[in-house]
Amino acid sequence: MLLAAAMVLPLAAGLPVSAPATAQPTVALAPPLVEKVVWLTDRRVSLWVNSPSMGSPIQVQLLLARDWNARPDARFPVLLLLDGLRAANDESGWTKDAGAVDFFADKNVTVVLPVGGQSSFYSDWLEPNNGHNYKWETFLTKELPPLLESKWRATEVRGIEGLSMGGTAAMFLAARNPGFAKYAASYSGFLTTTTLGMPQAIQFAMRDAGGFDSAAMWGPPTSSEWEGHDPYALADKLKGISLYISSGSGATGPYDHASGIPGLSTNVAGMGLELLSRLTSQNFVTKLGKLAIPAQVNYRPSGTHSWPYWDFEMRQSWTHAAAALGVDPGKLACAAGGAIGAAAAGNGWLGECLTGEYQLAGGVAQDFKGGRVFFSPDTGAHSVGGMIGAGYQAAMGPAGLLGLPTDDERPLPDGRGRLQTFQNGSLYWTPQTGVQAVRGAILEEWGRQGYERGPAGYPIAPEIQTPNKAGAVQAFENGPFYYNEKTGVHRVQGLIFGKYAQMGYENSWLGFPVAEEEPLKDLGRFSRFEGGNVYWSPVSAAWAVQNGSVMDAWRDAGYENGKLGYPISDQFPIPGGVQQNFQAGFITVRDGTPEVHSL
Incomplete structure (x- = not known):
């Protein structure tokens, strides 16, 4: 908070910065290898992508577009959601601390959620630091897009949204990579990173969030790399990109807990950080105005640096994002009727419909927020969702080997597992084993x-x-x-x-x-x-x-019940033949003739 207050005057002055390093053009690379795929629901999936630039697997979660199942030949725009400085390695804050899963369920974009990257600013670092070889810009803008387009039905229409560190990155990634993004949004981002005092503030924050050194990222504050990643310095490169910028004021807002002092939140650190965001955002927007670059700007009268406000901005900015990405911002009109409607009515966990009924091999289906309902005259109408729904999607759903569901999901007698049967097999789930398909001869045995x-x-x-x-x-x-x-x-x-x-x-x-x-x-x-x-x-x-000969000789000697007992070695070569040792002797075979030797 003291650091934040000390920086207010220099930031408010909006001191000029020199021209940035030349933006690097996007170069299409061959898609990296996917090391592992884990379906979390029927439209949420985790990919572990082996990044050539970072030399390690990077987790990326996808929230697949609303019509992913209903239109299997369609491709969808991509919206990247970038995390904050304390990005965790298990899950994006947008799904852990905000409501991205539910909010985007009825949106016709594929949401891309990089996992990890604490204190990285989603940039290519000059050198490894703190056990990480960060090359996030290369990964996000060059390695990942070909994979999404070739394997996950993505188009080349992309947007980037981010909070705090991610908001800074959303702006400079869009500016540094011409043609990569049609839309960029910053929620509480720091949009002038080279203004007096800001490199030191970033260094302080990165030390606090994971013990990282900003010099390994962009060098000393005098380095051109700092200018090359400064949204303020790169502002002229954002022409033609739809922009959304928001920040709070740092004052206690509707999602804060008051401290007892008027206007002061219990989130003291969040007050200072949001004040910095507000000042840097204002300077950035002022420069956009001088360059005649339009932007949707929302300076909120209150609010601190915290997830409830970023969740709010994600929702508020959607109409702007949808227009830039060329998708319908509203919910598709749909209703459930007939056998599918009856099944949906009996399973309230499915929630509201997302699509109308659509044809598939052997029947029809309809998507809901919580899962899907499948119907055919032979199998009837049955819902599939949750972890079983994820396993069904991993098995390629009705187009895969399992076929259509023949019953609803049900608990098993041991109280541990759950089961759902399909035309050609079954899906079983427990918390310890996950969901697995069993079919055919193995299922029978x-x-x-x-x-x-x-x-x-x-x-x-x-x-x-x-x-x-x-x-x-x-x-x-x-x-x-x-x-x-x-x-x-x-x-x-x-x-x-x-x-x-x-x-x-x-x-x-x-x-x-x-x-x-x-x-x-x-x-x-x-x-x-x-x-x-x-x-x-x-x-x-x-x-x-x-x-063969050793087995025959041991059999004649009575197997383990005979004078030799159990084997205590594998068969091994000896001059002229082979030998195998037993508890009370050994057997040799030379020229095809076995000999039993007792101890």
């Missing part, structure tokens, strides 16, 4: 063993194809099920599965499992595979015995 109440427990991963041999595998809490057309479906578990994994799974000479694990003497266990068996006991550990 799992069901025969008792589903989630059986020895396998719940599924913990999707079914995948085995990479080098025809088959499939799906992981469950207590061991995976393997499927092969010749061998059927069988589960491998525990330390025997550990041995199977060590040997290379189905790619080793063991091949696919051909039977369920069975008990042996002294608490031992064994599993049979195409090429041999794996045996385990508490005193001998897990070892594989290959079909």
Whole structure:
């Protein structure tokens, strides 16, 4: 607060700054690789994008456009929402501390939410600092757009909104990258960063928010990099971009808690920061006026530097953003009727409709705020939402392998999980395992063993194809099920599965499992595979015995019940043949002839 007050006079003076460094043109790059995709709902998804420039995976969340499902061939404008100085690594403040998810549910733009970037100003830093190699400008303006356009049906029409640090970045990213954005909005941004005292204020704030050094970002305050990232200095580069600028006054407002002193909020730091935002924004807007660059400006009579005010501005600025992005600002007129209407009426959590009914393979659907309702004459009308809805979307919804829902979501008897059935499989969810699809032969065998109440427990991963041999595998809490057309479906578990994994799974000479694990003497266990068996006991550990001469000789000696006992090694080469050791002896094979040696 003292720092903020000390800077009021220099900022109000609006001291001039020198010309910025030349803005760099946008260069289209090949899209980076997506390391992981996690659906959070049927229209909210997290991507972990491996950024070539930053050399690490960056999480980006998407709130998909209202008509994403209803118009599968359509493309949609993009609206980036940038976070503040204390951006967290798990989730954007726009979804954690503001109502972006609900607000944009009926808007026909895809909202892009970068996650992380604390104190980064969403810029390319000169050097790594505090364990981070920040290259946010490259990521947001060059690496991410081709990915969104090629994989996520985005158009080249983009807008940027940000609060505080993000508001500063929204303006300079739009200015530095010609043609990148049609719209830029700053809520409580600091829009003159090189005015006397501002570099020191930014350094102080970055030290406080994560221990970062502003010199690693843009060099010393005399560096041209500071000028090259100053919205005030870059103002002339914003011609033709639709602009929205807002800030409070720092005085106690409707979302603040009064301290007992008239006009003074309990959010003392937020008062000072908002005052700085107001002064820098005024200087910036004054320069826009001199350049004859229009902007929508809202100086609020009160309000501190805090999320309720930024949430308010997000809503207030939407009409302006929608016009710039070329989308309808209002809610689509829709109503639910017939079988879908009846299903929606019985599931109040769905909320209001977002679209009308639309055709899809085998039936019709309608989107609601909380999920979707699907109908066909064969399956009836059933709602899908929440985490099950996210899993259904991850499985490509009705166009995927599951088909249409055949029942509503329901809780399972153990009180832990939930289930929804579909034409060609089921989706299961628990807080620990997430939502997973189970289908086909694996579902049949799992069901025969008792589903989630059986020895396998719940599924913990999707079914995948085995990479080098025809088959499939799906992981469950207590061991995976393997499927092969010749061998059927069988589960491998525990330390025997550990041995199977060590040997290379189905790619080793063991091949696919051909039977369920069975008990042996002294608490031992064994599993049979195409090429041999794996045996385990508490005193001998897990070892594989290959079909052939060694197995035949051990069989003739009585397996683990005979004089040799359990295996205590794998088969290994010896001069002229092979050998395998057992608890009470060993077996050698030379020239195809086995010999049993007892200790």
